Amino acid sequence: xxxxxxxxxxxxxxxxxxxxxxxxxxxxxxxxxxxxxxxxxxxxxxxxxxxxxxxxxxxxxxxxxxxxxxxxxxxxxxxxxxxxxxxxxxxxxxxxxxxxxxxxxxxxxxxxxxxxxxxxxxxxxxxxxxxxxxxxxxxxxxxxxxxxxxxxxxxxxxxxxxxxxxxxxxxxxxxxxxxxxxxxxxxxxxxxxxxxxxxxxxxxxxxxxxxxxxxxxx
Amino acid sequence: xxxxxxxxxxxxxxxxxxxxxxxxxxxxxxxxxxxxxxxxxxxxxxxxxxxxxxxxxxxxxxxxxxxxxxxxxxxxxxxxxxxxxxxxxxxxxxxxxxxxxxxxxxxxxxxxxxxxxxxxxxxxxxxxxxxxxxxxxxxxxxxxxxxxxxxxxxxxxxxxxxxxxxxxxxxxxxxxxxxxxxxxxxxxxxxxxxxxxxxxxxxxxxxxxxxxxxxxxx
DNA sequence: AACAGAGTTGACCATGCAGTCAAGTTTCTT
DNA sequence: AAGAAACTTGACTGCATGGTCAACTCTGTT
Numbered sequence: 001x002x003x004x005x006x007x008x009x010x011x012x013x014x015x016x017x018x019x020x021x022x023x024x025x026x027x028x029x030x031x032x033x034x035x036x037x038x039x040x041x042x043x044x045x046x047x048x049x050x051x052x053x054x055x056x057x058x059x060x061x062x063x064x065x066x067x068x069x070x071x072x073x074x075x076x077x078x079x080x081x082x083x084x085x086x087x088x089x090x091x092x093x094x095x096x097x098x099x100x101x102x103x104x105x106x107x108x109x110x111x112x113x114x115x116x117x118x119x120x121x122x123x124x125x126x127x128x129x130x131x132x133x134x135x136x137x138x139x140x141x142x143x144x145x146x147x148x149x150x151x152x153x154x155x156x157x158x159x160x161x162x163x164x165x166x167x168x169x170x171x172x173x174x175x176x177x178x179x180x181x182x183x184x185x186x187x188x189x190x191x192x193x194x195x196x197x198x199x200x201x202x203x204x205x206x207x208x209x210x211x212x213x214x215x216x217x218x
Numbered sequence: 219x220x221x222x223x224x225x226x227x228x229x230x231x232x233x234x235x236x237x238x239x240x241x242x243x244x245x246x247x248x249x250x251x252x253x254x255x256x257x258x259x260x261x262x263x264x265x266x267x268x269x270x271x272x273x274x275x276x277x278x279x280x281x282x283x284x285x286x287x288x289x290x291x292x293x294x295x296x297x298x299x300x301x302x303x304x305x306x307x308x309x310x311x312x313x314x315x316x317x318x319x320x321x322x323x324x325x326x327x328x329x330x331x332x333x334x335x336x337x338x339x340x341x342x343x344x345x346x347x348x349x350x351x352x353x354x355x356x357x358x359x360x361x362x363x364x365x366x367x368x369x370x371x372x373x374x375x376x377x378x379x380x381x382x383x384x385x386x387x388x389x390x391x392x393x394x395x396x397x398x399x400x401x402x403x404x405x406x407x408x409x410x411x412x413x414x415x416x417x418x419x420x421x422x423x424x425x426x427x428x429x430x431x432x433x434x435x436x
Numbered sequence: 437a438a439c440a441g442a443g444t445t446g447a448c449c450a451t452g453c454a455g456t457c458a459a460g461t462t463t464c465t466t
Numbered sequence: 467a468a469g470a471a472a473c474t475t476g477a478c479t480g481c482a483t484g485g486t487c488a489a490c491t492c493t494g495t496t
Contacts (some may be wrong), residue, residue, distance in 0.1 A: 230463090230464095259452085259453065259454085260453080260455085261452085261453080261454095271454090272455090272456085272457090275454085275455065275456080279455090280454080280455075281454065281455090
């Protein structure tokens with residue numbers, strides 16, 4: 001089945017295609033993030049990507065297809081971050097790494113986080129199956145892990161779910177409510193130092209909150 | 219200027235009017251929460267409220283007027299909750315009361331919280347002035363208060379902003395991400411006991427996290 | 437050079453939208 | 467009783483939207 005060698009040139013083509021798709025996906029992510037699925041218009045995405053509207057439909061048949069691809073891309077990134085919650089590490093290392101990674105994501109992928117929030121707020125019409133399979137499985141292994149930590153006395157007893165929700169909520173808040181945070185920061189985006197400090201604080205409060213007397217802050 | 223006594227009957231009128239307005243506002247809150255401003259349609263709100271679309275426009279001239287009223291109503295409720303963060307109480311009492319109140323609100327006003335989240339995620343086109351005035355002022359007095367707590371050694375040193383964001387994020391998460399939480403709860407809404415436990419956990423982790431060794435959980 | 441297929445695009449179309457309106461009904465006043 | 471004002475509502479309108487299409491250009495192959 002393998003073609004003789006049309007590889008080189010074909011790669012150039014498909015590479016260009018992939019690049020255009022990424023351009024569109026990036027623009028779509030921003031527009032969907034700021035207006036939700038229903039509020040976003042293909043015209044707005046066209047303008048944001050600098051392409052004519054008809055071109056969008058050449059790459060993505062319908063608005064829903066495009067939206068689906070945006071959401072799937074975000075979920076993939078989320079999964080990568082999820083891996084940083086290693087089941088092998090010590091409680092402190094695992095949590096600190098995971099929280100830090102999620103804070104980084106909130107800074108680098110603000111729009112992705114907003115699209116996710118929007119999707120869930122609308123009842124997850126597109127990603128319900130992910131929630132029920134991948135996310136649920138991931139969550140259950142981490143719950144079991146946290147329960148072992150508790151049983152071994154490494155951390156204080158807490159319902160693991162509420163702890164996970166607290167981590168998700170706090171870290172994602174810095175992306176989803178970035179506008180509010182910036183307004184309360186005198187209209188300026190958080191500086192590198194402020195991000196670092198916020199990350200440290202989130203780690204410190206949560207770790208200490210569950211009985212791990214963290215080193216970090218005084 | 220006071221009319222002789224058309225009060226009784228006029229009140230019946232304006233009472234009926236207020237009731238219809240509330241009916242519409244409730245329906246609109248749900249639809250705006252689940253679809254955002256752009257994604258919501260007057261037709262959908264009409265169906266949700268059981269009124270013909272033309273009737274909505276009799277009470278609220280435009281979609282934007284209606285949305286504005288919905289957002290203002292939510293902000294009022296938020297302000298009432300904000301009052302529970304008393305400047306006179308002890309750190310532990312003030313925080314515990316405030317967190318509990320916000321958790322209650324997340325349960326009783328899920329849709330309002332979502333509308334607020336949507337509005338902020340879209341860059342607060344309608345309520346930017348509230349953020350810059352009322353919210354900023356409120357925040358600054360609480361920051362000053364928390365700084366006094368720190369100076370007096372009542373709590374560990376933390377940047378007050380990050381602490382406030384943590385409280386907002388965690389409590390509002392239970393409203394905004396209710397669908398995800400319910401999916402991970404086997405598709406069922408949280409029970410009374412679960413709400414109580416979640417509230418206790420949030421209080422306990424945050425309070426202990428800032429150095430207040432709370433009584434609550436073991 | 438010439439052909440094929442991928443990619444581009446302005447013009448177009450059917451649908452659904454916010455908002456209007458005029459003809460009604462109901463409620464209050466006198 | 468009768469008139470006025472508040473309220474109700476089906477039918478309508480102009481416009482923006484998602485999606486289509488046919489004509490076009492560009493790129494790689496033979």
